Amino acid sequence: MRDDDTIDDQSAPVGMTGRSDDTPSSVQVGVLREPRSPRTRLGGLLNPLRRRPAGTRVAIAAGVLCCLGAVAVTGVATLPDERAEDRAGTEAALAERGRQAASRGEARTPAPTVPATPAASPSTAVPTTAAPTPTATRTIRPRPKPRPTPKPTPKRIVPVAGLDRAQMNNAQKIVKAGRAMGVPRRALVIAVATAMQESNLYNYASGVLPESQNYPHEAIGWDHDSVGLFQQRPSSGWGEVGQLMDPAFATRAFLTALLAIPGWEDLPLTVAAQAVQISAYPDLYAQHEWRATEVVAAVLV
Template identity: 55%
Template sequence: MRNDGNLDDHHGLGGPADRSDDVTPTNWAVSGFKYRFSNALSRLAGLGGLDNQAADRRRRNRMTIISGAACCLGLVGFSLIPANPAGQSPTPDQRAEIAQRAEADAASRGKARESVAPVTESPAPSSSPSPTAEPTPSTKPTPSTKPTRSAKATAKPKPKPKRITPVAGLDQAQMDNATAIVRAGQKMDVPRRALVIAVATAMQESNLYNYASGVLPESQNYPHQAIGWDHDSVGLFQQRPSTGWGAVPDLMKPEYATQQFLTALLEVPGWQDLPLTVAAQTVQVSAFGWLYAQHEWRATEVVDAVVS
């Protein structure tokens, strides 16, 4: 027996001398487990460091700076292009994206810079405003003067002569011609008696119709209401151009023909005291001079209707 109180194991292979007094079999097993566990942790830490390095490398490779002119403003744009890990070629999708961005950058740099200097002429309007063009101050429109109304616009239109209702058995055409005779005499400021003589004379000579002459075809080119064949006599008073009464175009006008008759009447001495037939015949020198007097009362009624 040993003196340390421990029994020898007679069934062991090496006896008491084969085992250490400081390390028991249980401690040895625990120590071996700790060693293997720490070694595994070291290996995992090493792998983690490698993973961190690879991640840092991937992040660095992912950042690529692309500088260029952005829309002619001198701005620098930054684009992030994902980079593949080292040793790997880009996929077809990545190649298409890189080519599309490169094409867009090249097109942006290739654009000509638009001038922002003021121009004298207004540029043609574009569908969308240019980002580089500065707004030019609009020219202040010159205030236009208000158009002045013309004299014709402001002046009141002249009232049309009142159409006189026919009297003394006349129709409207006859009454219109009689009214023209009276109006022409009023412009000449002749006495009322001269107006009655003029109307009565026209009643006898033309029945108050404006006659053209079949002998003078020229007279038919002007407004007329009848055609006569008494030599070259024309108009309301059947005045003959061949005897000096005037030109055919003028004698076909009722106002001109009346002026010619009244001018000749006013030259007859004492015409106001003469009978109507004598006064008219002195001017007209007609072959039927005594017939003028029969129209005196009707002529008076016509003059009263126009003058009143």
Template identity: 55%
Template sequence: MHPDDPIDQTPTPEQPAARTADPSSTERATGRHRSPEPQRRGPRALLTSTPVRVALAAGVTCCLGVVAFTGTRGDADAEREPVAEAVADRAAADQRASRALDRAAASPTPASPSPTAKPSPSATKKAPKKPAKPRRPRPVAGLSQAQMDNAKVIVEVGVDLKMPRRALVIAVATAMQESTLLNYASGVLPESQNYPHQAIGWDHDSVGLFQQRPSSGWGTVRDLMRPAYAARAFYEALREIPGWQEMSLTAAAQAVQVSAFPDAYAQHEERATTIVAALV
């Protein structure tokens, strides 16, 4: 109330109650129209307000995401380290291999054949065949197998010496007359029986297929008991006979053997020719 107003004066509806003119007063009109005094906000009030809580939650979420991303990236980097090392090792190996290939360019290594690929016939090396055993000739002209084998030795020696077929026939016919194509030992020379033989004779010291005598200079007992040596000795003596090619079989054989029965050789000429034809 103003001091100049009367005591009994009452405010009218048209005339609102007077307000204090003191600007420093913080009082407001009383009653239901009194406006609440604004609250002072401290740190705790700021933290408990809804906008701040939302902001803090968003910030915490971002921080957690950054931490998770950093951890995940660290794990990924940890996983990449062995892979990077393996890639580096592989690159170094490839570089060494390329340098090795450069050094070995002059002598390239052939590619290994595919396991399923069939080798070409030229690439397949056949093992060397073992030499086949000489086939024993079938006996002809009424000879036994042992006689045919001895006749084969006589013919082979003549072929090795490049003797003509006529000489082969003369040699076979001579052996047929002298020993019936059997390798004889001598009962007079017991030594001769120490060597392989097929019969024993008693004609002085005559031995072997051609009944050659060691005492006449044909060779040692041991040598003359070998059919190949005895045949060679006969051919070499035949060569020494002048014009033996034009002689009859009997004359040529007698010129070598100096036998007591010079005409006996002729009877074997036909069979000897058959035998030589079967062996040559």
């Protein structure tokens, strides 16, 4: 036996401390050992694996580890919630590191390499047509068609001076043509009075000139080739048949000849009319002067 008052020192040289229990002896079985002091028991706890048989040391180590595991489990179970959360985070971090280490240790499959498409040679290049860039279309609303300007309705004048509607209409055409030429009022009176004497203000066609009957007319005469309101003759150079059948053209022809007479404004009506018409009855124009004056006044109102 050794002195139990001395704590075993594993680093001490062999032989300094005698161990009587290293060699099993049957003499020791059943012999009461003296009670060890607290120091001796403390030394045994501090160094449970001191020199003892190998089987004994393994059994003691296993028991110690089991005790430590039980204590650890008990401690974990009794940790506050905050420490449990910290431990869970730590365990998760450790597990993640372990997974990353395992993934790094695995064999990695190289990514497939996509072969570059060889550029087409100039001889085999196919021209491509660029798609047209869509452009915003502007919706154009059709403009409303302007309403046609209504044609002015000719002023319908009540016939005066014993004229009928056809005669009054022809008198209006004479006055309108003269106004367009800008002639004075006196020339209009002379023109209307002359038409009263020559045609009674009816647009005459000629039986001698069947062509004249193809134009609007109110009567047919037989005085040679005389036609129209002023009984002008195409053969005398007044104009074509169709022109002389137009009241406006016939009026312009008469007034043009009247304005060419020197001092026509101062001539009596019958003299001025005869200077233009060269009629076989020169004195008959004067009888229509008052009526012509009334008709012109009615149209010019």
